[in-house]
Amino acid sequence: MVRGFPIVRILAFSLALILALAAAGSTWAAIQWSPWSPNGEVKLSQNGEVKHLALAVGESRKAAAWWADLESDDRKDDLILAQDTGNGWAITTVTSTLQSRGPSLAYSGTALFIVWVQGQKYEQPASAFGGRLWEQDPQERVRLVTDTIFYGDENWLRPRLRVGQDDLHLVFAAAVTSTQDAPRHLYYAYRPFSSDQWSVTRVVTSSRAGPGKVYFPDMALGDGHIHIVWEQGAHVTQAKIYYISGTLESTGPLWDQPVPLSSDENGQQPAVAVDGSGRVHVVWTRYDDQKIQYILYRRLEGGEWTQVQYLSGEDNLKVNQNNPTVVWPAIAAWGNQVCVAWHGFYPDAVLPYEEIFLRCSKDSGRTWGPILNASRSPNHLSLYPALAISAGGIVHLAWEEFQGGDDPTINYDAMYAYGLPNVKVFLPLVLRNYR
Secondary structure (H helix, E strand, C coil), rough: EECCCCCHHHHHHHHHHHHHHHHHCCHHHHHCCCCCCEEEEEEECCCCEEEEEEEEEECCCEEEEECCCCCCCCCCCCEEEEEECCCCCCEECCCCCEEEEEEEEECCCCEEEEEEEEEEEECCCCCCCEEEEECCCCCCCCCEECCCCCEECCCCCCEEEEECEEEEEEEEEEEEECCCCCCCCEEECCCCCCCCCCCEEEECCCCCCCCCCCEEEEEEECCCEEEEEEEEEECCCCHHHHHHHEEEECCCCCCCCEEECCCCCCCEEEEEEECCCEEEEEEEEEECCEEEEEEEEEEEECEEEEECCEEECCCCCCCCCCCCCCCEEEEECCCCCEEEEEEEECCCCCCCCEEEEEECCCCCCCCCCCCCCCCCCCCCEEEEEEEECCCCCCCEEEEEEEEECCCCCEEEEEEEEEEEECCCCCCHHHHHHHC
């Protein structure tokens, strides 16, 4: 008995509610009742400094990094690293030089590698962020990736670091001059563990794949191949998503021809992952405007790309009017498990604040579980998810969460949680809220 009601009646009520939710057409109804019970949810930072949050998971190791976005402080624009010691998170400062940006982390076993951009903002002849790429190895030795100064807006000049069996791989998009109309190309860098020297090559020019500039590349490794996706065109107005693969050889990657993945829709912010069977999974944002956006998905399997799937559901996503204007997806894979995270809010949300949503597949993208509300913070802006999956299918998720104030572009802390997302336990939710 519970509050005078027979348990049979409660179970019957719960079953009816579950069936009703399953039949409901509203995406938000499915999200509201989809369970996400993460373990170890923590706030990694405390003073509203976080921007460009990155996450990596290795063998029994976890780390996050960001640059300190502060108005005035001794740590302004420093690169900050948080590492899980097993007994709490330890915070250290990687750089003490102004204008660190865009960190990316990767583990090789328990060894952590970090890359970032460091430089300054150039006001003439046009406002652009200019800097060099740097690396810190597991022995905390810092070296230049290249002497070349690259230019770009601070929000998209973000390298992506990946670790192979015995080497490091890096991809980024940038211009080589600070002029506003300078072409922005796709660059790839490579360093074997046995060498201190990086080799940097330009993979795709702004005219090889299609018209327009290159933005926001992402990269994944698998089965002796490099898989890169990027956005190209007029950012936020009309761009397409492209894919290129390279076969790893002793003399460097042998690149195939670029392939467009999106059609006539405006494609933004792509992300890519490779599962344990070598299938390539790509997600991106279809951007109509700030009130109409969707997360789209395609999979490369057996040499063929699947049809586009609307992974965020039939209802459109929205974002707020200040920061940012585009939904940002993230993707990760382990074995046959693939997970995708994104931020935004749906049309029937009570408050117009972004949440972090999560959706996973256990059969390499053939079928997908429910959409989960992972941040569960309806009174806060939750943005820019970073995603990883470790052994056993444990999903690790980090995001930036607004701490309040008049300016929604600053004052964010880093949130982190991990857990198993596909466990469907509706009854405890019903009993907890039952009165």
